[in-house]
Amino acid sequence: MEKSESLNRRYMLGLGSAAALGIALPAYARRKSAHPAHFPTPVPVPASPPLDPTLPFGLSGRFTQSGYCVGRGTPGAEIWVDGKSRGLTSPNGWFYVGFDRDAPTACQISLKTAKDQQSAMLAIAPTTYDIQRVDGLPQDTVTPQDPALLDRIKREAALKAEAFASRADIDAFKGGFAWPLDKFIVSGHFGNQRVLNGTPASPHMGFDMAAPTGTPIHAPQDGLVVLAEPDLFYEGGLILIDHGQGLISMYLHQSELVAQKGQSVTRGQLIGKVGSKGRATGPHLCWRLKWSDRHMDPSLMVTHA
Numbered sequence: 398m399e400k401s402e403s404l405n406r407r408y409m410l411g412l413g414s415a416a417a418l419g420i421a422l423p424a425y426a427r428r429k430s431a432h433p434a435h436f437p438t439p440v441p442v443p444a445s446p447p448l449d450p451t452l453p454f455g456l457s458g459r460f461t462q463s464g465y466c467v468g469r470g471t472p473g474a475e476i477w478v479d480g481k482s483r484g485l486t487s488p489n490g491w492f493y494v495g496f497d498r499d500a501p502t503a504c505q506i507s508l509k510t511a512k513d514q515q516s517a518m519l520a521i522a523p524t525t526y527d528i529q530r531v532d533g534l535p536q537d538t539v540t541p542q543d544p545a546l547l548d549r550i551k552r553e554a555a556l557k558a559e560a561f562a563s564r565a566d567i568d569a570f571k572g573g574f575a576w577p578l579d580k581f582i583v584s585g586h587f588g589n590q591r592v593l594n595g596t597p598a599s600p601h602m603g604f605d606m607a608a609p610t611g612t613p614i615h616a617p618q619d620g621l622v623v624l625a626e627p628d629l630f631y632e633g634g635l636i637l638i639d640h641g642q643g644l645i646s647m648y649l650h651q652s653e654l655v656a657q658k659g660q661s662v663t664r665g666q667l668i669g670k671v672g673s674k675g676r677a678t679g680p681h682l683c684w685r686l687k688w689s690d691r692h693m694d695p696s697l698m699v700t701h702a
């Protein structure tokens with residue numbers, strides 16, 4: 398559970414204090430107490446990282462596996478990442494690049510215009526992930542086989558795919574994130590791999606925040622709500638927010654949605670409430686972040702209290 402990154406641990410409370418808060422933790426979180434059973438002294442959350450003028454495009458961010466960078470170049474320039482075209486910089490020249498859970502040790506970013514091309518090579522630091530065993534799950538939730546259920550899962554996947562294709566013309570991502578919950582207990586870190594009933598599952602691409610059902614969820618940054626579904630099979634109440642450049646944050650298992658599809662939200666705005674709907678073993682917010690086909694750790698983008 399120990400990672401080198403500790404900057405964003407401000408609100409990460411000890412798992413041992415869950416009972417005191419009346420929160421039923423999922424089995425994988427009860428397995429062991431990974432954090433001390435007391436409230437750590439808060440440390441200041443840094444302001445939005447300033448652009449570094451010594452780097453090409455003034456890049457800033459967290460240059461680690463599961464991290465990200467933001468930069469600013471010529472408006473409308475073509476973005477190439479590791480030899481793959483990734484769209485255009487915003488009308489103000491801003492762009493975002495996410496680094497995968499298992500990103501290689503270097504990332505090449507190029508901006509191309511009709512006149513010239515500039516490139517940067519970033520070193521990407523490794524991140525250590527945990528392996529968690531989750532036993533006692535009902536078998537039918539591990540591998541769905543009912544045809545009607547498979548149809549439903551397929552329909553819902555199409556809805557999500559449509560939302561992920563959104564490219565809102567905003568650059569809100571450049572300001573970093575605020576925490577979506579005021580108070581929570583970390584019940585699952587990004588990138589952890591779970592072994593479900595003995596079978597290794599895909600790595601966990603979310604940051605799990607345990608909190609009582611009904612706890613308000615706030616937008617961590619300005620954006621456009623591109624999906625708001627109250628009861629999906631896996632995700633329960635799900636909201637997706639496009640922050641620009643295809644950077645989309647996700648809020649799973651909600652008991653109640655407040656924001657609606659098509660609505661513009663601002664940082665701190667109430668979007669919904671914590672719950673345990675969908676495939677969840679207790680009330681928590683599974684917070685996820687996706688850019689193009691890459692998944693990142695949303696907690697690494699927190700720069701505001």
Ligand SMILES: [Zn+2]
Pocket residue numbers: 585601602603604605682683684
């Ligand atoms: Zn999760």
